[in-house]
Amino acid sequence: MSTEPVGTLVLDPIRCDGRGMCHDAAPGLIELDEWGYPLLPSGTLRAPIERSDMKAARDATHACPLLALHIER
Numbered sequence: 001m002s003t004e005p006v007g008t009l010v011l012d013p014i015r016c017d018g019r020g021m022c023h024d025a026a027p028g029l030i031e032l033d034e035w036g037y038p039l040l041p042s043g044t045l046r047a048p049i050e051r052s053d054m055k056a057a058r059d060a061t062h063a064c065p066l067l068a069l070h071i072e073r
C-alpha cells in the first residue's frame, strides 16, 4: 500500500485558542502540548496526511469550532 500523502493538514495558530477539540476527535493524529495547544504529527504547522489518516484529519478539522484546521489537497 502506498504511503504517498493524500493531503496536508494545516494549523492556523492565530485562530487556534487551544481548547483541544481536535485532539478529542482524533487523538491518534493530534496530540496536545502542555498548554493544550495541538501538535501535528510533523511537529510543524503543516503535516502530510497519509490515506489511512485522512478520516482522522477530517474528524479533527470538522471538530474545530474556530476553523483553525484545514486540509489542503
Ligand code: SF4
Residues within 6 Å of the ligand: 015, 016, 017, 018, 019, 020, 021, 022, 023, 036, 037, 038, 063, 064, 065, 066, 067, 068, 069
Ligand atoms: S479544535 Fe481548533 S481551536 Fe481547538 S485546539 Fe484544535 S485547532 Fe485549536
